[in-house]
Structure formats: C-alpha cells, structure tokens
C-alpha cells in the first residue's frame with residue numbers, strides 16, 4: 001500500500017531537476033545524503049511521461065515533476081552505506097515525489113518498504129519520519145540549489161563538465177576514475193550544508 005502525503009513545494013529542488021534534465025535525461029545523478037547518523041537517503045530527478053488521452057479521460061493526473069527516492073536506516077552505521085547492497089538488519093523505504101499539473105503542493109508517496117525478519121513493521125516508522133523531515137521547509141532537500149550541487153568544471157583539472165552526474169560529483173570521469181551516477185555527500189554537524197565534504201560511494 002502506498003501512503004500519500006502532501007508537502008509544500010520545494011522550488012529549489014524543482015530548479016535543480018530542470019537543470020539536470022536539460023543536460024541529460026540519461027545521466028541523472030543519484031544524490032545520496034546521510035540525513036541522520038543511521039540513515040542514508042538517495043534522490044534522483046525523473047522526466048515526466050505525457051499522460052495518454054485515455055488515462056486523462058479516466059481521471060489520471062498529469063505529473064509535471066517527478067523524483068524517485070530511496071532511504072535506508074542501518075543501526076550503528078558509521079561509514080557510507082552502499083544502497084545497492086542493503087546492510088543486514090537495515091530498514092528501507094522507496095518513495096517518490098510528484099507534482100501534478102495545476103496543483104501547488106507536491107505529493108510524497110511512500111512505497112515499498114522492508115524490515116528485518118523478526119522485527120516489527122512499525123520499526124520502519126522512524127525512517128518515514130526522517131524522509132518527511134528532510135523534505136520539510138527547514139530540511140536539507142530544500143537547500144539544494146543548482147549553484148551548490150552542480151559545478152561547471154572539474155575541481156581537479158578544470159576541464160568543463162556537461163554530464164550532470166560529473167557536475168554533481170564536481171569531478172570529471174577521468175579524474176574521478178568513475179562514470180558512476182551515484183554521488184554521496186556526507187553532512188557533518190559542524191559545517192554548514194554548503195561545505196559538504198564529498199565521499200565517493202561504492203559504485
């Protein structure tokens with residue numbers, strides 16, 4: 001069952017999505033963030049498919065903004081979590097962010113979730129709370145601007161970057177020795193969000 005929650009629009013995130021998709025719809029970066037000591041969250045901009053007339057006639061709503069997200073809560077996680085290999089004992093939740101044509105608010109849709117064998121499904125609730133908190137007005141996802149997230153040139157060699165995944169990494173594929181679309185940013189408590197240190201997640 002999908003839980004749908006209306007949230008206030010996040011204009012900066014919408015702007016960031018536009019910039020990424022304008023550069024490439026194939027190389028959409030997956031931004032990973034640690035949003036709590038034990039929680040890592042990933043977000044990826046998505047293009048919107050045009051709704052067919054038949055679906056519209058059936059009451060379908062045209063999406064004008066779309067993100068796919070994934071969050072994992074791992075007890076005692078101290079290092080970067082590889083989201084592709086869910087650590088044992090972890091809880092996870094897939095989610096999407098959508099805006100429909102003519103609607104000011106966005107919709108957070110909480111989708112598939114997982115929890116360890118033997119524990120209660122309610123143990124996923126703190127993870128859902130953290131996802132929602134990150135998307136609130138003072139949450140970290142309201143602070144992601146194209147200026148902060150995307151750099152036009154490689155920080156190591158200065159070569160111009162056009163691939164949105166490389167622009168998100170701030171480092172070109174040669175210097176980074178990777179073409180991964182996964183970009184992990186570690187948020188520390190001592191520094192403001194604009195001074196994230198960058199840590200390459202295991203691609």
Ligand SMILES: [Zn+2]
Nearest residue numbers: 154157172175
């Ligand atoms: Zn370079």
